[in-house]
Amino acid sequence: MQLQDLYRDLILDHNRHPRNFGRLGAPARQALGHNPLCGDQLTVFVRLEGEKLADVRFEGSGCAISTASASLMTEAVKGKDRATVGALYDQVHALLTEDGAQPDASLGKLAALSGVREFPARVKCATLCWHTLNAALGEGSATVSTE
Numbered sequence: 001m002q003l004q005d006l007y008r009d010l011i012l013d014h015n016r017h018p019r020n021f022g023r024l025g026a027p028a029r030q031a032l033g034h035n036p037l038c039g040d041q042l043t044v045f046v047r048l049e050g051e052k053l054a055d056v057r058f059e060g061s062g063c064a065i066s067t068a069s070a071s072l073m074t075e076a077v078k079g080k081d082r083a084t085v086g087a088l089y090d091q092v093h094a095l096l097t098e099d100g101a102q103p104d105a106s107l108g109k110l111a112a113l114s115g116v117r118e119f120p121a122r123v124k125c126a127t128l129c130w131h132t133l134n135a136a137l138g139e140g141s142a143t144v145s146t147e
């Protein structure tokens with residue numbers, strides 16, 4: 001099986017069966033993200049324990065890329081501290097926007113998003129959940145738009 005096929009199957013699977021989907025009760029922080037270009041809308045919930053993201057969930061509706069990206073993100077960041085999450089975001093952003101960027105082994109399944117780079121119009125679909133997570137963590141407004 002080709003790597004690209006594996007990545008595509010991973011995206012399809014996370015779109016069909018999103019992980020950590022649903023609301024998170026208080027005392028969770030939350031933020032709403034919107035990508036008007038595609039119509040993707042999602043809310044990210046996060047419960048912090050000190051610097052650690054003890055729990056992360058999301059809900060909303062959007063295209064396959066936005067849903068799969070949010071699902072993969074929640075799996076990747078849950079249990080990590082803020083600094084690690086910030087570093088992961090930087091890597092994902094580079095993977096999505098820099099020609100020829102190779103996924104680092106530490107990205108794990110997030111590497112599946114590398115295929116999105118071939119479709120520049122969909123990059124905002126993939127980054128929406130990360131911007132929304134940053135907003136929920138208090139690094140920006142509680143409502144974000146990719147515009």
Ligand code: ZN
Nearest residue numbers: 038040063125
């Ligand atoms: Zn989208």
